[in-house]
Amino acid sequence: MKVDLTGKTAIVCGASKGMGFASAKALAVSGANVTILARNNDELKRAEQELIRECASKILTVQCDLSRFEDIKNAFDEAINTFGSVEILVNNTGGPKPGRLDTLSDEDWKSAFESLFLSVVRMTRLSVPIMRQNKFGRIINITSILAKSPSEGMGLSNAIRAAILGFSKTLSREVAKDGITVNSLCPGAIATSRLENLIKLDAKEEKISPEKMRNRIESGIPSGFIATPDDFANAVLFLASPESRYVNGTVIQIDGGEYKGLI
Numbered sequence: 001m002k003v004d005l006t007g008k009t010a011i012v013c014g015a016s017k018g019m020g021f022a023s024a025k026a027l028a029v030s031g032a033n034v035t036i037l038a039r040n041n042d043e044l045k046r047a048e049q050e051l052i053r054e055c056a057s058k059i060l061t062v063q064c065d066l067s068r069f070e071d072i073k074n075a076f077d078e079a080i081n082t083f084g085s086v087e088i089l090v091n092n093t094g095g096p097k098p099g100r101l102d103t104l105s106d107e108d109w110k111s112a113f114e115s116l117f118l119s120v121v122r123m124t125r126l127s128v129p130i131m132r133q134n135k136f137g138r139i140i141n142i143t144s145i146l147a148k149s150p151s152e153g154m155g156l157s158n159a160i161r162a163a164i165l166g167f168s169k170t171l172s173r174e175v176a177k178d179g180i181t182v183n184s185l186c187p188g189a190i191a192t193s194r195l196e197n198l199i200k201l202d203a204k205e206e207k208i209s210p211e212k213m214r215n216r217i218e219s220g221i222p223s224g225f226i227a228t229p230d231d232f233a234n235a236v237l238f239l240a241s242p243e244s245r246y247v248n249g250t251v252i253q254i255d256g257g258e259y260k261g262l263i
């Protein structure tokens with residue numbers, strides 16, 4: 001299937017690197033004009049240069065802290081003023097800190113809720129009226145396999161990402177008649193700088209080398225390897241395409257078969 005997104009515009013959150021960047025690249029290479037958002041301007045500019053080298057689409061970068069409503073509103077307005085519309089929204093941001101019940105404060109919970117969950121609600125709330133007018137919209141939420149398979153010490157991520165799945169499913173039913181689909185992707189191990197940092201931390205804790213830790217992770221994945229961000233972005237591209245119009249309200253693991261459950 002060749003995806004053609006010419007004439008479509010996308011907003012990709014948390015897109016200066018990692019899965020957000022790979023998603024932006026996949027959309028741009030397929031013809032969409034893309035706005036990429038992140039906090040760090042230098043990283044955004046580096047990402048923009050790479051995208052410009054890879055494709056002929058128009059790219060807009062906007063510095064934005066997704067935990068702040070004013071930043072989200074400003075970034076959204078800039079995207080609409082530049083491209084006139086939005087058909088594809090990829091919600092993504094950095095992961096919250098690890099921690100257990102006794103180490104996480106109310107402030108930790110509130111701040112994770114604001115940056116991880118409210119950012120999705122806010123960006124989606126701004127985008128849906130335009131998608132409704134267009135009678136076309138694709139909303140893709142990047143969460144984590146932890147939303148389906150919680151692991152200890154990751155309470156913020158486990159709880160808040162599951163909330164995104166609930167929000168996503170509800171919304172998918174509310175907007176389906178307007179030609180809008182809402183789906184969530186749950187990545188397992190994807191080779192990004194975030195995963196590299198986690199591997200180093202875990203290796204230090206277990207007093208083994210990062211290489212050994214990486215091998216340990218890979219041996220727990222039925223596919224036997226850690227995917228690249230581009231592997232992940234292929235799923236985003238499909239969900240963003242007009243061809244995915246009957247795929248709505250789903251939760252899809254991109255984890256090489258690591259998740260053991262049926263549903």
Ligand code: NAD
Pocket residue numbers: 013014015016017018019020037038039040043064065066067092093094095096115142143144145186187188189190191192193194195
């Ligand atoms: P990454 O660190 O490589 O990239 C995160 C992106 O989000 C960067 O562009 C960063 O600048 C941006 N960002 C972070 N906080 C932001 C904020 N407050 N406002 C605006 N931009 C912000 O991460 P990644 O590995 O691509 O992961 C993306 C998401 O998927 C994270 O939430 C992560 O926890 C989750 N996840 C990752 C993996 C994995 O193996 N990499 C697995 C499961 C879940």
